[in-house]
Amino acid sequence: xxxxxxxxxxxxxxxxxxxxxxxxxxxxxxxxxxxxxxxxxxxxxxxxxxxxxxxxxxxxxxxxxxxxxxxxxxxxxxxxxxxxxxxxxxxxxxxxxxxxxxxxxxxxxxxxxxxxxxxxxxxxxxxxxxxxxxxxxxxxxxxxxxxxxxxxxxxxxxxxx
Numbered sequence: 001x002x003x004x005x006x007x008x009x010x011x012x013x014x015x016x017x018x019x020x021x022x023x024x025x026x027x028x029x030x031x032x033x034x035x036x037x038x039x040x041x042x043x044x045x046x047x048x049x050x051x052x053x054x055x056x057x058x059x060x061x062x063x064x065x066x067x068x069x070x071x072x073x074x075x076x077x078x079x080x081x082x083x084x085x086x087x088x089x090x091x092x093x094x095x096x097x098x099x100x101x102x103x104x105x106x107x108x109x110x111x112x113x114x115x116x117x118x119x120x121x122x123x124x125x126x127x128x129x130x131x132x133x134x135x136x137x138x139x140x141x142x143x144x145x146x147x148x149x150x151x152x153x154x155x156x157x158x159x160x161x
Contacts, residue, residue, distance in 0.1 A: 013078065020077060021070030027092045028066050031099035038103040049156040065143045072139035076132045084128035091125050094118040108158035115151045122147055 053061075069092075076084045098118060102111030122144045130137035 013074075016078060017071070017074045020074035021067060024066040024070040024073060024092065025063070027096045028062050028099075031096045031104070035099055035103035038106060042106050043103060046157055047160040049153065049160065051156075052153060061146060065146060068139045069143055072129060072136040075136040075139075076129055079132045081128065081132040084125065084132050087121065087125040087128050091118060091121040094121055102154065108154060108161060112151070112154045112158050115147065115154050119144070119147050119151055 073085075073088055076088065094114060094117060098111055098114045101107055101114050122140065126137045126140050126144065129140065
């Protein structure tokens with residue numbers, strides 16, 4: 001049986017890995033800062049479905065997801081696949097846009113439209129990542145599942161309000 005060797009991460013790779021993680025974390029932090037007041041003054045007043053997680057869950061979940069996304073980005077970035085990287089960039093922009101549309105504009109219907117496109121783009125990114133490094137695609141599975149859940153939650157928030 002032939003063994004496939006995966007390139008290991010060396011100390012010289014650390015800056016690229018850190019940049020990948022920081023870029024992803026910033027995609028979550030910046031929109032969150034810009035819409036923090038809207039969350040406090042508007043979102044808390046919305047009627048929510050019974051399956052809405054407690055507010056404290058979102059921070060740790062998203063921090064973890066952005067970390068996994070950053071590692072996945074790094075794995076693909078070091079292999080230089082432009083298509084996969086472009087798709088990742090599009091989904092990252094859509095991710096940030098959802099926060100700005102849903103919370104910043106206080107527009108659940110617009111957020112629903114954005115998150116549906118985001119979910120499709122995550123799927124396309126996973127396919128492109130799998131062609132470059134299967135591990136990178138697998139690292140995006142929790143993200144895709146969470147955004148799928150968030151899509152259902154967004155729909156219910158739109159429907160109830």
